Amino acid sequence: MTETLRPGQTIGILGGGQLGRMLAVAASRLGLNCHVYDPAPGGPAAEVCAASTTAAWDDEAALRAFAGAVDVVTYEFENVPAASLDLIESLVPIRPGRRALAVSQDRIDEKQFLQNLGLTTAPFAQVDDATTLDAALSRIGAPAILKTRRFGYDGKGQARIMTPGDAAGALAEIKDAPAILEGFVDFSHEVSVIGARGIDGAVACFDPGENRHEDGILRETIVPARLSASQRTDAVLLAARILTALDYVGVMGVELFVTPRGLVVNEIAPRVHNSGHWTQNGCLIDQFEQHIRAVAGWPLGDGARHSDVTMENLIGDDIDRILEIAGTQSAIHLYGKAEARPGRKMGHVNRLTGPAAR
């Protein structure tokens, strides 16, 4: 393949959930086809794609056929096994590149990478067992939070330690997995920056959004976020520094804590991000199209915000209210999931709350 895809060429997407679905819709606008790979059948993305593969991550024949059928591969899911990626990468380019995935798959590597860039993170220590957890607690103090190094999402794989006496219970809760102890950060609120970097090195960041969580799951993102002008600039510069350091191609979500002493990086996600869903109705070009443009080697689009937006996730049986919500002034984005389990993200809605300040 060449660096730049032409209309009619195909992007492979690893992971077939709602992020893959919205990436595929964005690609269709640019005349690009998508082919989704996911171990589970009938996911949200396959419904809107011309092609999909249902096969395990270790199915070498399926991975080879998939790589042979596409012109570039991206992912909506950062925990694809390294061996699968090795095989794919031997056949077709992967964007964003492997370094971003490696860094974000491991919470300790991620924090080390961020600190090496001169960015502030929560204090942290590696935890492998009860002994290292005791040492970490002595250094960092309680309250703190114990997280698995890998495979965490939506508050899963986490346990709070309010006093040292909670240590044994916390280790049991995460099933003695390799872990990180993170000190609590005294923050007023969380914001995220959705940044994009093109294959030419150009960087474009969407306006930061302010996130509100419930039970460890994102509930709302409100744009504009409560930030001073200098904080807003800091947030964007910091995201750009991360993107450039990783020679990144695509969209990344960067979660930041706002504290009296500045911005603290919580975590990075090497993909389109739930806190960027507001861009679908607040900007000419949304995060999904921005990612597809980058991965396809196209110029980044105009991500300027035309409106203030509140994005609300529809979680579990929120979906039962869908016709009532349809009667309000909001744009609905459902993921086509048949079963509404508690805590499951079923869709989201965007409400415009006014014109953007210009």
Place this chain on the structure above:
Amino acid sequence: MTETLRPGQTIGILGGGQLGRMLAVAASRLGLNCHVYDPAPGGPAAEVCAASTTAAWDDEAALRAFAGAVDVVTYEFENVPAASLDLIESLVPIRPGRRALAVSQDRIDEKQFLQNLGLTTAPFAQVDDATTLDAALSRIGAPAILKTRRFGYDGKGQARIMTPGDAAGALAEIKDAPAILEGFVDFSHEVSVIGARGIDGAVACFDPGENRHEDGILRETIVPARLSASQRTDAVLLAARILTALDYVGVMGVELFVTPRGLVVNEIAPRVHNSGHWTQNGCLIDQFEQHIRAVAGWPLGDGARHSDVTMENLIGDDIDRILEIAGTQSAIHLYGKAEARPGRKMGHVNRLTGPAAR
């Protein structure tokens, strides 16, 4: 079925072109599935749908299977044969209903319907042969335009008559098909109103857009249109009168000539319309979602315009400039057509030209 579709139910779409493609994408946002029926394989819509049928309009078995697989049927193409619609309608509801289709399929019925509503149209007369054409020309005068009663689009099936001497040539050009002679209307510009009517009778119209044609094909739609406040009100009231008279459910395009003596109705299209593509980037809810909401029995959405927009069609080899266009501040919407023939609509772009006046 009930009047109202739930997420997971399926809308059948007759016609699998770009309008069907954009309807299917809008339906996916609402968690609704689409099943496209088209005689030609590999059209733009099938690529973004979970299900499609490729079969002739007179394939009864295929029509029955299609009707059995969907919960309601709509169309993106108004020239589906009546016999096919009869069969489908015996099995599943069609929205918008048959009356709108019948009226818009025949230029004489359409003009008669509009005049019966008290609306102004171009002067017209029925033409069946050279004799009736001569009589029509005596009454209406030249210049005038001879159009086939049925199956015209993008300027096809039309011939101009500048002087009575052009009559024979014009009849030959439209191959002696049953025809209508329309007098020229002295208009300054053309606008169109994209109107929607819900199953509950609620009407919502998008702001009128101003259309610029080249070689009989829409080239640009500019919003806002040049209209006085009272013309703007007239345009919307007139569209609402048409929708209500037809007990219409869905989106309709109404083309209007702006003249010194008021608005003259050019034609109506009982479907989403090229001149409404600007709504994809100028409004929270676009014409495609508005149509799907109506057809699914959902409440109409918020079609207020947040931005001024210029929509430009990409026709024929315009598509070769796509990467150059991607580098400008515009939203690209391609239709996934492989071959760029002259005059073929390959996609469109929307440019935001400023915030809407509020």
